[in-house]
Amino acid sequence: MPRTGLTPEAARQRAVEIAVERIRAHGFAKLRLADVAREMGVSHAALYGHFRDKAALLDAVTESWLAEARSRTAAICAGPEPAAERIEAWFLERYRLKSARARSDPEIFFGYNEATCGARPVIQAHLERMTDELAGLLAEAGLGGAAEAVLLEEALTAFLHPSLITSGPEAGRAADLTRLLRIVLAGLAATAGEHG
Amino acid sequence: MPRTGLTPEAARQRAVEIAVERIRAHGFAKLRLADVAREMGVSHAALYGHFRDKAALLDAVTESWLAEARSRTAAICAGPEPAAERIEAWFLERYRLKSARARSDPEIFFGYNEATCGARPVIQAHLERMTDELAGLLAEAGLGGAAEAVLLEEALTAFLHPSLITSGPEAGRAADLTRLLRIVLAGLAATAGEHG
DNA sequence: TTGATTACATTTTCTCCATTCTGTAACTCA
DNA sequence: TGAGTTACAGAATGGAGAAAATGTAATCAA
Known part of the structure; x- marks a missing residue:
């Protein structure tokens, strides 16, 4: 039993x-461990004792969102x-979640992304799981597997990448995303099996 | 006749x-107009007298490349x-040019991009011309026009956007770009005329 | 009269030092 | 024994004044 209860x-x-x-309240760059600790008493x-270092706390902040x-x-x-x-x-949900997050919590969303260049293991692991989910959906649809999932994610990078997520109004972007997605899926269906 | 000849x-x-x-030699951030002038004598x-301001000189540097x-x-x-x-x-050439530039002159390529967020008129005008060229090619191929050109550029953003251009080895990325491009073109062909 | 100069106002960048913050270690208490 | 504390070293940050760079205006010369 810890003393803090x-x-x-x-x-x-x-x-x-x-x-x-x-x-x-104060921005990503001004977060101080001493302030967090004081507020916890x-x-x-x-x-x-709870986090290896400050980066681990920030990872935990991000991981809770992911x-x-x-x-x-x-x-x-x-x-x-x-x-x-x-x-x-699935893609629309990803876009809307990211877009809403980027607009409502820009300090957390962009601060963490800029500070880490998206290279933290917690981010990479999440992206891999997303690709796995997509690969499963594509397999169900008979449109391919892991390779096609990677390809499809690249095709929609313009809508989902952190550095591009806030370009344009959300409704318009969502519509454009859907149009592009349908075309790529049609392309996958049209070329299915050509290369194995 | 100017005095400098x-x-x-x-x-x-x-x-x-x-x-x-x-x-x-010294990096984007350390460029000094006084140094350039001294070297010109x-x-x-x-x-x-030649450039409205420093940004105009940097625009000229970029425009000469564009x-x-x-x-x-x-x-x-x-x-x-x-x-x-x-x-x-056309897409492969764009990718190879940008990729080579980003690798050989990173200070110019990324320095300018980061400093301007790609929002300078000289960049925007270039991108519009690129889209126009692509629209022309698509029209020739019977695959659409301006709207499809914009869509196709978005589909290949993962390979052409400055912030993503150096991810992965050039040969592999070029192959991936080609695969995705063929699928999107197949999708455009499959859905041609559906919405006008 | 145009291309260039010097002089100068305004920003921006640099430098240095005090302060603050992060992370570690030795210690304390329930 | 383990959750927490104090103490402290090294790194990072902040701020003030100095230095330098950008941009403008008045002037000069071919």
Whole structure:
């Protein structure tokens, strides 16, 4: 039993909550571990019992968001609709989630992305899981597998990449995404099996 | 007749040359108008007779490169091959040019892009001309027009956008670009006329 | 009269130092 | 024993004043 009355896991979650609030309020660059610790009622050194370093806390902030996003996309994957419909819904959900996040929490979204160049393991692992989900949907639709999933993700990079997510109004972009997606899926269907 | 012995146009070109050399040697951020002027044998204020401001000189550096790139792509557009082949060659040329530039002159390529966020008129005008060229090729191939050109450029953003151009080895990326391009073109062919 | 110069106002960048922050270690207490 | 504390070293940040760069205006010369 820790002296703060929080289990280790609860303490981690509390630290993440506080970090999110503070980044929203004061910006990504001004987050101080000492501030987070003070708000938890502990010394800053105590945080190192829960997180290896500051980057690990920021990873946890991001991971909590990514896990939420995954639960949404996974629900779509598991839905009852035809696979083709689920593919569209899956991409639209990804776009809307990212777009909304980028607009509502720009400090967290862009700050973390710029600071890490998207190269952190927590990001890479998430992207791999997304590609796996997509590969599953494509397989269900009879349009391919892992290779086609990678290709399709690249085709929609203009709509999903962090550095491009806020170009243009959300409704218009969503419509453009759908148009492009349908064309690429048609292309996949037309060329299916040509190369194995 | 100017005292330097250079016509206005030659002076502009000389300034651009010197700026390119200095950016290569010392980096984009450290380019000083005074250094360029000294190397030309004039005072720094004389440069303002040729360029509105420093940004205009940097625009000229970029424009000289963009003009060269356009002459290459325009030659492909005017070639004798079937339109479908020219579309592939056109995208591959764009990718190879950008990729080579980003690798050989990263300070100029990324420095300018980061400093301007790609929002300078000289960049926008170039991109519009690229889209026009592509629209022409698509029309020749019977695959659409301006709208389809925009869509196709978005589909290949992952391979052509400055912030993504150096991801992966050039040969592999070129092959991936070609695969995706063929699929999108197949999709355009399959859905041609559906929406007008 | 145009291309260039010097002189100068305004920004921007640099430098240095004090402060703050991160991360580690030795220690404390329930 | 493990969650937390204090103490501290090294790294990063911030701010003030100095230095330098950009951009403008008045002037000069071929």
